[in-house]
Amino acid sequence: MITDNDGAYVNRPLFALPVPHTWRYSPSATLLGDAAHLMPPLGADVNLAMLDASELALAIVGHATTGEAVRSYEATMLPRANAIAARLKHGLDHMLAVPDRPVRQPS
Template sequence: MSGWAPELAALITESDTEPVHRPHFGLPIDHRWPRVPGVTLLGDAAHLQPPNGEGANLAMQDGAELGTALAAHPEDTEAALAAYEQAMFARSADLATDGITMNRILLGDNAAGKLIAVLTGG
């Protein structure tokens, strides 16, 4: 924590407990699952990726798009689910890439300096 403000470093160094290191898990960006009749995933279940602040947005958009697909195919649930999944995979790929990039910035070497550069456009 060289170069950190003492007040910020103290939040970690003067804690009553040791830090708990927890792994972040994610699926490859191009991960797809085979269609299972009558079943699909949405929200965090469909987007296992490092946290980047987009989980709730993805879940709400997934729900809206799934509803739209079901309404567009009222007699063919499988067509609706296939259409939803195709659009969902394409839509979420960029956000997954952003999450992986942000994870590398926040958890890598010189994280504070890299985050400052992101936030200041540097």
């Protein structure tokens, strides 16, 4: 695939936030989606972003102040995101690992 493609090899690195990741609570600001938990692209990404948005919206309408809403939202979102990010980091490490023994060739 690399030698037969249409042009030169282009390095497109993957970025992810550290695991676990958090920030100091602020009653007037929070993060969601990739800004809150950019993680290896193994299928959770946009689903989590939409879930965050939905839960933050529900928290805002369900609490008297934005500070309470942010605290409630982050209490659910941060542990969930960190748990999933840890699993995906492990998955990415496994996918990109150099085998520690020779790969068997098909006979």
